[in-house]
Amino acid sequence: MSFHEGDINSTNDERKRLLSVQAEGEYDEVIIVHQKKTGSSWYSSVFLVVNAALGAGLLNFPEAYHEAGGVIVAIVVQAIFLVFIVAAIMILAYCSDMKGAATYQDVVSTVCGKNAQRASAMFLTTYCFGTCITFLIIIGDQWEEFFLFVAKDFYCQHHPWYMNRASTIVITSFLLILPLCFPKRIDFLKYASFVGVIGILYVVALVTIKYFLPHDPPGPIKTKPDAWMDVFHVVPTICFAYQCHVSIIPIYSCMEPRNLKQFSKTVSVAMFLCVATYTGTAAFGYLTFGDLITTDILLSYDPDPAVIIAVILIAVKTYTTYPILLFCGRAAFECLWTDLRGLSPEVIVSQEGRRRKITTVIWFIATLALAVFIPNIGIVIEILGAFAAVFIFIFPGMCMLVATLAQVQNTGQWTGRRKFFVAFSCCFITLGTFIFGLTLAQSIMNFTNGGIKADKSKYTC
Known part of the structure; x- marks a missing residue:
């Protein structure tokens, strides 16, 4: 031979x-x-991570600062949780390298087994589905604000069908979102993500500049929480805002070269941009309006051309982020579907293209239908924040714990480093369980007490 x-x-x-x-x-x-293997460089992957993390949570962050008891309290809580958020990302990347896993649920399966994979896929499908609904709600809100600014008299008097919220969501989503949802690889979206990130940076600049320009006196500004439990009001928003964990593994799997050293550069730059963006917007936005702040920060401003540009850019950014969450949710749903039907690997591969297209269309239409009837993003973010805690804390903690115990079993040695990893993973799991239960209970109480209400916006007829 x-x-x-x-x-x-x-x-x-x-x-x-x-x-x-x-x-x-x-x-x-x-x-x-x-x-030669083609893929995304570490710096182009930054835009994918930032675009996945920055989104609906940005608009809700200033109000979350108010609910938590002010800027200082919220920043301290945010800093504590960031340690766990970044650690969880690196844990998932490390575990994905064990067998070259390309999705979140496959990482969980590699370390924790098939049942854990099924559970993670169920949570992931639910979370991504809800997040996609939130993105479509934001698109409808932004277009409504735009029409009220450029043609308020005509819009309020005639209410043309092509300007109402349902029509703008449906028409623009079919034109601008659906074509981006069919590709097989997530790095297809890296160029669209660049446009989305630029839009977000404009919003940050706008909120910052508006704070330093003359404006109406703010309402009362909190410097401490009304009760110690109020501190946790910011947690769902933090978890939802920094939650890029479900898309981080597909992004990492498309990197070239794929290794933790290059990936750490991506994560470092992406998290720096996210922290600066969220903290700046939340702090300056809250200090500008105090307790007069709305769920959507842009609704708090007087409608002027600079604000309307921000409104349009938020819509554009949302168009580019929806496909990322659909990609992750679709992969999780297909994992459950093929597992439930007991399909062989050969059949799974042969039917991949057809299954991907059908799932994409059904997912898109279902989220579109629900988005038309949900009034605002506040309650949705609270519920999704609870689910985000599962991806950020519980499953990464389980992966670290099982992987460490496997090393101990193989070597028969308990080193100081392994003891620390076991303790740290237990903290992950305990904290994640507490946050999930607390935030889910809070969101349900808000819902039953009439927590869903429309914002008092200056963009009204």
Whole structure:
């Protein structure tokens, strides 16, 4: 048997493909071909991570600061949770390298087993579905604000069908979102994500500049929470705002080269941008309006051209973020579907394209229908924040605990480092369980007490 090697743009991380030629019942020749693997660089992946993290939570952050008891309290809570948020991202990336997992639920399956994979896929499907609804709600709100600014008299007097909230959500989503939802790889969205990030940075600049310009006196500004439990009002918003964990593994799997050193650069830059963006918007936004702040920060401003540009850019950014969450939710749903039907790997691969298209269309239409009837994003964010805690704390904590215990079992040694990892993972799980239960209970109480209400916006007829 002879071997020949061809070098086609080879690098250290290139895949090797074996081509075999069968002759007279046996493999006579094997040719090893080095093929260049294409993927996203660490810096282009930053835009995917930031676009996945920055979104609906940005608009709700200033009000969350008020609910938590003021700027200082909220920033301290945010800083504490950021330690766990970043640690969870690196834990998931480390565990994904064990068997080259490409989705969140596959990482959980690799470390914790099949039942844990099913549970994570169920939570992930629910979370992504709800988040997609939230994005469509925001799109409808932004277009309504735009029409009230540019054609208020005509809009309020005639209420044309093509300007109402339902029509703008449906028409623009079909035109601008659905075409981005069908690709197989998530890095297809890296260029659209760049546009989305630019839009978010404009909103941050707007809120900051508006604070330093002359404006009406703010309402009362809190410096401490009314009760110690109020501190946790900001937790759902933090979890929802920084939750990029469900999309982080697909993003990491598309990186070239794929390794933790390069990925740590992506995470560091992305988290710096997210912290600066969220903290600046929340602090300056809250200090501008005090307790007069609305659920959507842009609704608090007088309608002027600069604000309307921000409104449009938020809509554009949301168009580019929805497909990322659909991608992750679709992968989780397909995992459950193929597992429930007991399909073989061969059938799963052969039906992948058809299944992906059908799932995408059904998902898109279902979220579109629900978004038309839900009035605002406040209660949705509270509920989704509870589910985000599961992805940020519970499952990463489980992965760290099981992986560490497996190392102990293999080596028979309890080192100081492994004891720390076990203790840290237990903190992850305990904290995540507490946050999930508390925030879910709070959101249900708000719902039953009439917590869903329309914002008192200056964009009204």
